[in-house]
Amino acid sequence: MGNVTLRGVRKLFGSLEVIKGVDLTVTDGELVVFVGPSGCGKSTLLRMIAGLEDVDYGDVLINGIDVTDMAPARRGVAMVFQNYALYPHMNAYDNMAYGLRRAGLRRAEVDPRVRRAAGMLQIDHLLDRRPKAMSGGQRQRVAIGRAIVRDPKVFLFDEPLSNLDAALRIETRAQIAALHRELRATMIFVTHDQVEAMTLADRIVVLNAGRIEQIGTPREVYHNPANIFVAGFIGAPAMNLIPARIAARAGHAFLLRLGDVVEPVELKGDFGGSTGDIVTLGVRPEQVRVSEDGQPAEVVLAEHLGGETILHLRLAERPLILRVQGDLNVALGAQVPVTLDLGGASLFDAAGTSLRRASSG
Amino acid sequence: MTALPTGTAKRRTPRNRGGGWIGKVMFHALMLGIAAIFLLPFWWMLISAFKNNADIFSLDITWWPDPVRWENVVALFTRPDFPFLRQFGNSVFYAGMVTLGTVLSCSVAAYSFACLRWKGRDAVFALTIGTLLIPAIVTFLPTYIVFARMGLVGTYWPLIAPAFLGEAFYIFMMRQFFLGVPRELIDAARLDGAAEFRIFWQIVLPQAQTALVVVALFSIVYTWHEFFGPLIYLNDRNDYPLSVGLFTFRTQRAVEWPITMMGSLFTALPLIVMFLFTRRLFREGLATSSLK
Numbered sequence: 001m002g003n004v005t006l007r008g009v010r011k012l013f014g015s016l017e018v019i020k021g022v023d024l025t026v027t028d029g030e031l032v033v034f035v036g037p038s039g040c041g042k043s044t045l046l047r048m049i050a051g052l053e054d055v056d057y058g059d060v061l062i063n064g065i066d067v068t069d070m071a072p073a074r075r076g077v078a079m080v081f082q083n084y085a086l087y088p089h090m091n092a093y094d095n096m097a098y099g100l101r102r103a104g105l106r107r108a109e110v111d112p113r114v115r116r117a118a119g120m121l122q123i124d125h126l127l128d129r130r131p132k133a134m135s136g137g138q139r140q141r142v143a144i145g146r147a148i149v150r151d152p153k154v155f156l157f158d159e160p161l162s163n164l165d166a167a168l169r170i171e172t173r174a175q176i177a178a179l180h181r182e183l184r185a186t187m188i189f190v191t192h193d194q195v196e197a198m199t200l201a202d203r204i205v206v207l208n209a210g211r212i213e214q215i216g217t218p219r220e221v222y223h224n225p226a227n228i229f230v231a232g233f234i235g236a237p238a239m240n241l242i243p244a245r246i247a248a249r250a251g252h253a254f255l256l257r258l259g260d261v262v263e264p265v266e267l268k269g270d271f272g273g274s275t276g277d278i279v280t281l282g283v284r285p286e287q288v289r290v291s292e293d294g295q296p297a298e299v300v301l302a303e304h305l306g307g308e309t310i311l312h313l314r315l316a317e318r319p320l321i322l323r324v325q326g327d328l329n330v331a332l333g334a335q336v337p338v339t340l341d342l343g344g345a346s347l348f349d350a351a352g353t354s355l356r357r358a359s360s361g
Numbered sequence: 362m363t364a365l366p367t368g369t370a371k372r373r374t375p376r377n378r379g380g381g382w383i384g385k386v387m388f389h390a391l392m393l394g395i396a397a398i399f400l401l402p403f404w405w406m407l408i409s410a411f412k413n414n415a416d417i418f419s420l421d422i423t424w425w426p427d428p429v430r431w432e433n434v435v436a437l438f439t440r441p442d443f444p445f446l447r448q449f450g451n452s453v454f455y456a457g458m459v460t461l462g463t464v465l466s467c468s469v470a471a472y473s474f475a476c477l478r479w480k481g482r483d484a485v486f487a488l489t490i491g492t493l494l495i496p497a498i499v500t501f502l503p504t505y506i507v508f509a510r511m512g513l514v515g516t517y518w519p520l521i522a523p524a525f526l527g528e529a530f531y532i533f534m535m536r537q538f539f540l541g542v543p544r545e546l547i548d549a550a551r552l553d554g555a556a557e558f559r560i561f562w563q564i565v566l567p568q569a570q571t572a573l574v575v576v577a578l579f580s581i582v583y584t585w586h587e588f589f590g591p592l593i594y595l596n597d598r599n600d601y602p603l604s605v606g607l608f609t610f611r612t613q614r615a616v617e618w619p620i621t622m623m624g625s626l627f628t629a630l631p632l633i634v635m636f637l638f639t640r641r642l643f644r645e646g647l648a649t650s651s652l653k
Contacts, residue, residue: 047548050548050552051551052548052551052552071551072548072551072552073551073552073554073555074554078552079548079549081545081548081549082545083543083545085543085545085546085548085549086549087546087549087550087564088567088568089567089568098550098553098555099553099554102553102555102559146549
């Protein structure tokens, strides 16, 4: 299939730099997810790979060939859009066949490719229908079909699930994952939904303000965030970020001053940082526990999600979020004793960069 | 399945939002009155077309022709001094060609302004809109001199050719419509390998049918009534469109009002029929153009 390389890619809209030098290699058959907040440049980056946006500086290579100045249709990429972008005046069959006809394929070549893709996506019965006679999920499947028939080197998905309702989103997400396994195709998927990113990706690229903040597997990005931005962005609810100071350290054993309290912590992994450094401790909500011998924290908000409960607490005048399994019945304003399981915590320096050393897992 | 409420429960009547019945009657009476003001001249034209001069000018006003003089219809189509059918054909040709030119040129220009990115686009668009501020009469003389030097006075070229060069108002209207076409459709077509003109012709233009109908109808109505241009550029009675033909017939045969009215009736009829057939698209097109 195809691999994609971005070398020092930059993009300006007028004097505003929206992509600030991106270097990235997506290997053959990989599913990479670009994730980041609105306006971080993830869709622009995808459109630059597709050739729909000009690249101001740097190069885009597909299979080692520089395609930076190549027309979109000649790059061997296919794209699925958020709003489906099906041609409203054509039926599903013609929508899927349009690109093949433009490529000069004859009817005898077009027909089996369209029907095979329709079979894969179970949309055979929709081929005669126009988009307005289809549901959102059906339209998106036709849009995916339109990408499949072109047999592209790289599939590009621009928030394809955003317009679908919750149930359909899960179904289509599973379908895309299955498609990736079946086609073994290179796919780049843009989303702002971290659940999609975590469940689909071989690797996640976290973008912020036109820069890559971290590239890694979903586990790496979740458990070892490269900086405070990634720590706060990946994971819902977000990681608790607690200001601290290193009172003393010996190897993996730290004495951390958290407000008035000094906590001994044995961190998993190899961390930098010296005695006296101001740091930020990152603790996932599931690493905060309700425990009889813990410090009392006031309940500010309780979100009951059925299978789990998310408590928004106030501990020593600081907000703290806790996630517990099951339906925990607590009143607002009540005091809940909590302890922090700091073994798996992250540690960031004053600039917000992780103090975890690269070799440690 | 949910059962309907039974027993003493009484379904609520919808709240009256339009005032009492007196208000409704007054409102409709007012509307009918206003409609009558607009329809009266048309009705007068219609009944005069089936009267003779004496009946038209009779002090005893009648609102229905008695007798109905059907021979006026025959006279309109057979009089040697009023080539009505020929002039009707000229009008159809004139309006048709101008409309074709307007729709083609304005949609291409509007697509460029709305969907393509090129340097100076917004400045050129502002300049195009700026031409609306120049009264047509200002440019009329130099344009006439150009066509006269080209030896085209006395032909339809000076009347039709400018329509193929765009018209600022219609370009603006269509641009507004094209701005509403999802950008992703164009991107998808580009990825599918369609060249720019094909994207315009096969993907974008089919989405703009209602806008095309509105522009076409405006153009037809305007050209059908256009008087000054044909009067200046055309010299032969057989070349005149109906707008000028009717005028010259009336000025030459001042007393023959029934034929003039019959001519006016048959001049207005095609536009009315056309509007009746396209009114849904026309209404939708106007609404979408103004909303976007």
